[in-house]
Amino acid sequence: MKITRITVYQKDLPQRDPYWLSGGRLRFDVLDATFVKLETDLGITGWGEGTPWGHTYVPAHGPGIRAGIETMAKAILGQEPRALDHVERAMDLCLPGHLYAKAPIDMACWDIAGQAANLSLADMLGGLSEEGTWIASSVSSGEPDYMLGIIQTYRDLGYKVHSAKVGGDIDRDIARIRHLERNRLPDERILYDANRSWTRREASIVMNAVADLGITVEQPGETLDDIAAIREITTTPISVDESLVTLQDGARIARDGLAEVFGLKINRVGGLTKARRLRDLALAHGIQIYVMATGGSVLADTEAAQLAQTVPLAFRLGTWACQDMLTEDVAPGRGVRNTNGKLTVYGTPGLGVAPDEGRLGEPIADYRI
Ligand code: MG
Secondary structure, eight states, X not given: OOEEXXXXXXXXXXXXXXXXXXXXXXXXXXXXXXXXXXXXXXXXXXXXXXXXXXSSSSSOOHHHHHHHHHHHHHHHTTOOTTOHHHHHHHHHHHSOSOHHHHHHHHHHHHHHHHHHHTOBHHHHTTOOOSSOEEBXXXXXXXXXXXXXXXXXXXXXTTOOEEEEEOOSSHHHHHHHHHHHHHTOOTTOEEEEEOTTOSOHHXXXXXXXXXXXXOOXXXXXXXXXXXXXXXXXXXXXXXXXXXXXXXXXXXXXXXXHTOOSEEEEEHHHHTSHHHHHHHHHHHHHTTOEEEEEOSSOSHHHHHHHHHHHTTSOGGGEEEBOOGGGGBSOOSSTTOSOOOBTTEEOOOOOSBTSOOOOGGGSOSOSEEEEO
């Protein structure tokens, strides 16, 4: 089987509410999504999506995905889509780095491979477990009661896991964390995500001030060096998210004990082909995992849910349903949907969802053999 055509769509996905990341320093209200359709000479079609969480979250932006695909198109066309490591190598040779631009191509290849094998992505990735995955909400930063109000709206949707964004003024952060923990329900878990916004000193002050609460903090510093330094002077468990990009990053975190949790975002690490190695690395080192998209539609959520559902329950902390934060749906009624706070895939071959092409508008690029 050969990839014969790549069709690229751009679509704006408006958010239900404006979103403030880490102490209000970053605000956005629309996501720039790229959808990719791969066609093959055997008539099997695969879909991929790349939707960065704004362009200020990590080094990724929508136009970069489209430019990357334009650069890589010649190397992708003609590839056997089921030879996932070969496609990965071809993309890495043709365009070093730019992992987020490769993730939608990788996703579409997995979709084709799964359909050809009549297996779900979860089964292709090692085996679908029956249990669905708890969805973590993404709670925009603000005053303590504002944040508790957002958590309540997600409780009403069945959510039991929340990722509350902190960072900024450290006295307010301590107050936010104590307030949310005081009001946390017994069966709930809240991850406190600083999104790189603390200095080493600030992280140390906040994390040591709330050390009695048994919480976990995500990405307390900018880099892995910062996190290593913060690890030395704090005891609060750490999740690494933005600084977990390559397999080498994962190996360093695991070997040096820099964090107890991986925030595994499929687009950031370059797709499922690379994400599955990070999953295995985490499992081999007693590290628990959140598996998420960086953002996007039900397609991105479904890809994350497929990988999440291969992670043993003891290690699986949650996933995300970015779709619940958007006003547009590109595949109504299909793909994974929130059911009592969980996303569950059921073994449909391939990714298990394709968009309505009519909802994507006209293609912005079309590459053929
Ligand atoms: Mg995070």
